[in-house]
Amino acid sequence: MLNYLTLIFLCQLLGEIGVGLLGLPIPGPVLGMVLLFLFLMVRGRVPEPLGEVAGGLQGAMSLLFVPAGAGVILHVELLGAALAPLGAALVVSTLLTIAVTGLLMQWLGRNDETEASDD
Template sequence: MLGALTLIFACQLAGELLVAVTGLPVPGPVIGMVLLLGGLIVRGGIPEPLAAVGGALLSNLALLFVPAGVGVMLHVALIGREALPITVALLVSTAATIAVTALVMNALQRPKAEGDAGPHDDGGGGEAR
């Protein structure tokens, strides 16, 4: 369990170091997650200790939002002054996320072959029986 947690933190540290060295405009933990994902793909699966640690982190995910909530309460006056730009950014980013998700889903769907019968197609030429 300690080894799996160390692996997670090592990937995060590697991501932070990559951002510091290269100046990439991506958060270090995101790059760390990509590194971890790459390692798991190369390995061909998730080791049981890593799955257990990941499950424990996910089951206590609400606790990880406490610092963010405290930050929001600490800067509520600033958020109030900047409500319009924050709202616009949230709306635009949500719309962009929905659009990109729809485009990716559309691109990944298997095209239906012309001869394939649909789930409600009985092959009768469209006549009602």
């Protein structure tokens, strides 16, 4: 299990290094996650110990929101001053996400129906 935890952290480190060297506008952990995904695609499956390690990390994920919550409390005046634009952005982005998800599910459902009728 330690090997797979090391693999996860190594992918994150490589992502951070890649973003730093290439000047990419994405967070290093996101690039690291893409690298891990590509590794798993080449391998063809997710090893069970890796799934267990990832599940353990997911179980502790709520702890990662504590610093963000403290930052929100620290800057509550600043957020209050920008409440209208932030609220509008949240509402618009949420509605857009729901619409795109619904349209994508309809499109994917049609493809499943055509494949089922071809059989």
